[in-house]
Amino acid sequence: MAKIRNIWVTGERVADFGDLIAGGKTLADSVSVVVFADGAQAAEAFAAGADRVYVVPGQDLLLEDYVPSFQNLLAREKPRLLLLKTSKRMRLVAGRLAAAAGTGVITDVTALTLEGEAIIGEHMVYGGSAQRLEKSDGGLCLALVGGGVFAPSPPVAGSGEVVQADFVAPARQAKLLERKPIAGEAVNLAAAKKVVGIGRGLARQEDLALAERLAGALGAEMACTRPIAEGVNWMARERYIGVSGAMLKPDYYLAVGISGQVQHMVGVTGAKTIIAINNDKNAAIFKYADYGLVADLYTALPKLIDLIREERVNRKE
Ligand SMILES: Cc1cc2nc3c(=O)[nH]c(=O)nc-3n(C[C@H](O)[C@H](O)[C@H](O)COP(=O)(O)OP(=O)(O)OC[C@H]3O[C@@H](n4cnc5c(N)ncnc54)[C@H](O)[C@@H]3O)c2cc1C
The missing domain is CATH 3.40.50.1220 (TPP-binding domain)
Incomplete structure (x- = not known):
């Protein structure tokens, strides 16, 4: 299978999307990771196999408020494929990025393949009783991918370039009033x-x-x-x-x-x-x-x- 030149990968925390970086490596020669705030996660991204890390800057912002800067970065760098690790908040981010770029999002991806220049995303429909294939022929392709689709790879002693994106202030910034832990179990x-x-x-x-x-x-x-x-x-x-x-x-x-x-x-x-x-x-x-x-x-x-x-x-x- 021919590879694409560069894939971008992101998620809420690098620790949660190492599998997407490993998966990106099977589809592209080089994988760039997007992190938010101060780039403290860059080392973790390189250890997971990233070749380059983009830092979307911002202080004390909620994830959603990084979207204008992220949008600006995508418009400037024009990656072909952006993989986002599925979470409720990443779904929202993906939707807003896609709307701004005039494209769609392939959600709940269970497999990704390349056919020449085209990217084919597979996902389930009708409660899992059928599979739908969606094809992106050009421009930016956004895909939300959950756990278990790609296998993580062991950590490497990697390093690479860290690129600071420009800050674009959100038009209406969300105000954080309170944080409460979600009751649930940490099970992978x-x-x-x-x-x-x-x-x-x-x-x-x-x-x-x-x-x-x-x-x-x-x-x-x-x-x-x-x-x-x-x-x-x-x-x-x-x-x-x-x-x-x-x-x-x-x-x-x-x-x-x-x-x-x-x-x-x-x-x-x-x-x-x-x-x-x-x-x-x-x-x-x-x-x-x-x-x-x-x-x-x-x-x-x-x-x-x-x-x-x-x-x-x-x-x-
Ligand atoms: C849109 C949609 C999404 C859904 N998503 C999911 C999903 O993600 N995951 C999921 O799991 N389900 C999902 N469901 C539900 C799914 O359709 C099934 O209803 C569910 O998986 C059935 O669960 P079950 O096998 O535990 O129960 P049941 O179907 O009730 O089966 C129980 C089985 O236990 C056996 N049994 C009974 N007593 C014993 C005994 N003493 N010893 C041995 N065997 C015994 C019976 O023979 C039976 O086969 C979804 C449904 C819809 C409509």
């Missing part, structure tokens, strides 16, 4: 190698302990379907997988009591192996699974946990 499912997913097959919240024992025995991260996080609220929102949740690329995904609806399964298409436990032999999950066990989870899980522990003990002997 996109980076997990082993994942146990829980679905509505689990009858009671206290039974989560059984699944946690299995995940503990395997050294796996816990995840769930959307109804478990946004219906009965037994697990944090950050832990649900699927079209509107996290996208995973683990070595294996063990789905327990999960029916296998497309909106969930699109989140695990990157798993190397899918294993399913479900008491309904006709459950859709078995169409996706490499290994399936038709069983009641309440019978299967305690046996599995014992087997894993026995295996561990035997291996040590």
Whole structure:
């Protein structure tokens, strides 16, 4: 695949978008990173593989108020592709940048490819039951990309040029009245190698302990379907997988009591192996699974946990 000359990458914090820098490297010879405020994150960007860092200046501004300076920088430097790490605020920034540049944004990108001069962005529509391809033939292409689309690469002892952008004051600056921490869990499912997913097959919240024992025995991260996080609220929102949740690329995904609806399964298409436990032999999950066990989870899980522990003990002997 031919590469494009230069890709720009940005997000709220470099620590969150190292994977996009690594992904940019697969598409371009050189990757430029855009950071905000004082450039303190430049070193982090170089360690993640950036070749150049643009610093959009400003003091005590909210992210949205960097947009006029960012707009000005884009108009001056004219990059072909800008990858933005998806977050609520980055969606807003992307929309405003695109409107100013007279272009659109490819949102929730699941794959990016190059076809000659054209950039093709793939993303899901109709709740994950179809894929749409969007093509950018020229000018600025903006793409919002979430976690799990590109694999991060190990840190490098990199360095490069730091370029200060001009400051353009926002016409109406937002006023910060108060900051409150968001209640949630810091979990990076996109980076997990082993994942146990829980679905509505689990009858009671206290039974989560059984699944946690299995995940503990395997050294796996816990995840769930959307109804478990946004219906009965037994697990944090950050832990649900699927079209509107996290996208995973683990070595294996063990789905327990999960029916296998497309909106969930699109989140695990990157798993190397899918294993399913479900008491309904006709459950859709078995169409996706490499290994399936038709069983009641309440019978299967305690046996599995014992087997894993026995295996561990035997291996040590
Ligand atoms: C626009 C839209 C977006 C959506 N986005 C997402 C998303 O991002 N992620 C997501 O997960 N969902 C999403 N959904 C919901 C999705 O369509 C499914 O409803 C959901 O994934 C089903 O969750 P589940 O498999 O836990 O539950 P169910 O579909 O109810 O399945 C439970 C399964 O457990 C099995 N079971 C029951 N008891 C046992 C037992 N004792 N032992 C073993 N197996 C048992 C049953 O046979 C069944 O197959 C979305 C829906 C819409 C409309």
